[in-house]
Amino acid sequence: MKIANMLTRINFRDIGQIPLPDGRRFKPGLLYRSAVLQRLNQEDRNTIDNLGIRTVVDLRSIQEQERKPGKLPGQNRVSLPCNIDQRTRERLKPLLFRRNSNESIIAVMDNVYAEMVDLMMKPMAALIHLILNPNNLPMIIHCRAGKDRTGFAAAMIQRLMGAELKPVFDDYLRSNLFMKTQIRQGQWKLRLITAGLMPKGNLQAAFEVRREFLQTAFDYIDEKYKGVEGYFLAAGISKENIQELTTILTEPA
Template sequence: MEKLHLEQLYNFRDFGGYETTDGRRLKKGVLYRSDELSHLTKKDRQTLQKLNIKTVIDYRSLKERYGNENKDFGQKKTFYLTPIADIAALASAEYGEIDMEDQSKLTPDLVEFLMIKQNQTFVTDPHCKMVYKSMIEIYLNPDNGKIVQHCRGGKDRTGYGVALLQGLLGVAKKDILKDYLLTNLYKKEKNQQSLEKIQEETGNSSLVKAISYFKKADTRFLGAALNYIEEYYQSIENYAKRELSITEKHIQYLKERYLESNEKDKNE
């Protein structure tokens, strides 16, 4: 799907269209991911309203949402799912929001370590498992209609949630990572402006590089989660069955709902 031209939304996209390992394809126009939906202009709301999204999954913490609630664009339901994601929240924060003491400790190596650890936490932490199990269950309920899932930057918490869903639908790892990396394209200008401002204010190139690791999608980060799943469970399907209580019947239903039919594929 072509990128929507939105004024105050930088990482919104349809994550359908990818081919699956069995030769089918994710439907377009039903699966969306985004950064936070709290700064939408009137024009943005009108643009989103045309998509007829019924349900929002918001991974942001209560602290992140306070005074910063999503704007109304016609959605009917919002599910607040909060994984243990202090690092992801820090990664999506603006520089001025980061505590001075934390700033002084940030190095590129530390941030790289923290981002890898955060993604592994999504996989292994019991509370995170509960959160992402709930996410999948939202997609299993047809009453929820078209769904958008988002966090603050639309990269880490959302990136992992989308990766799980795409994996269950049969999208190959290379395409899951390809979709994740689109954040770098969509937020390139915004991130560049932010990093230039930090360089001007601090003159600290090491700090700028460290914060750039927070802001960018890096295959080492989401890859840490996917590699862990591969190593210990062989596949996302096996992981979801063993750790999230998702059944084969659930997976087949997701495929029926979100994959184009074979008949349609043959006609195209």
């Protein structure tokens, strides 16, 4: 199976590939993250088929799902929408064609991550309850590009299981390997359509992931909920649920 090849094509990887402290590790092959499952070649389809996926969780808004429904028949599909896409586009649109607006674009995305914390609370609680049923595993979690909503969800699960910040950030930033191709293709198309009016760096500022975005989310969580566990407790996930989740997702190294 060539999962590594799918990172740059659809931002696909195992959420549990990062280390854990205290002599434990994630069980491999239970939780995967991805961009929208639309542009799959036959090799991708074969790889996903061989993973035995039982559940596909879609974090996109209902409007996004209707525009581009997923293309993986057979799996249990669960919609847990986080409706942040429209407001993000509305804020970014006037900045994309403005010169010297990189810092403003980055500030918009930073604010998006702060807002996403509360917007993702219900989807995250529902996601945890899905994972607590082993019959739903293995599972793919995805949004549109697999970087913001999915990146947040993956990081929160990793942190809840005790992962240290550095490997969590490193895994989050791997989405830029996928986005590099998307940005390059998008810049070429948009500059062609707009006769070169869009400054080159604006699309990159809007669509790449940055450590400070995820840090903003964690800082907000620390301030409002006193940490990741406090966030999940506020979402209705009990300490017993968290212990059960730990048993399901991790094992002695």
